[in-house]
Amino acid sequence: MPPSERARTAYEFVLGRLRSAIISGQITGGTHLVQAAVANELGVSTTPVREALRQLASEGIVELDPQRGAVVKTANLDEMLEIYDLRALLEPRCMEMAAQQISEEVLAAAEDLHRRMKAEHDLGAWAHLNREFHQVLCNSVDSTRLVSILQSLHAANALYVSIGLRILTHPLEAGNRDHRDLLNALRKGDSTAAASVSRAHIQATIDLTKAAHQSGTA
Secondary structure, eight states, X not given: OOHHHHHHHHHHHHHXXXXXXXXXXXXXXXXXXXXXXXXXXXXXXXXXXXXXXXXHHHTTSEEEETTTEEEEOOOOHHHHHHHHHHHHHHHHHHHHHHHHHOOHHHHHHHHHHHHHHHXXXXXXXXXXXXXXXXXXXXXXXXXXXXXXXXXXXXXXXXHHHHHHHHHSSSHHHHHHHHHHHHHHHHHHTOHHXXXXXXXXXXXXXXXXXXXXXXXXXX
């Protein structure tokens, strides 16, 4: 195997392990991720660890601080609900527009992501594909400002998707079902159905998060 391919494989291995551990709750918010310690535990050099931490920071799961290093982001209920409330307002409109504008190429890409998500059982990998799925659909809309706002919300939302996956019963099945219904509406060009599925998908997470917080399970 060429050195570049080995390096890429090590990076993907570290990224997958860290992402899954954070999203499953095995590594909790506020945890310091020391590069040397992570590298030693996973049996790799610090280079793929450093690259993986940068990627996780770009996904909004880890924060990189010049003084403290890499720290797993701590969840904040108020921030979480604010992000989901904004998504519930904007994303249905985006899907309503997408139903009239989406190309066959974008639909095919989204359907491929959906197939990969149905075959995926790892929460971390599924959450990453979930973000790609929503971004592919949102990016298809001819509204630069709306797309930019939703990209920002999706980035800030990454940590909270992981919390939702831990709260929900059979979360992957529910998410895959909603995505299937959304794709069906988009393929039919049904703006009303696309907006309705999107709104219900987000609202269900809001309601379950509030209920879990009140019961002390989140």
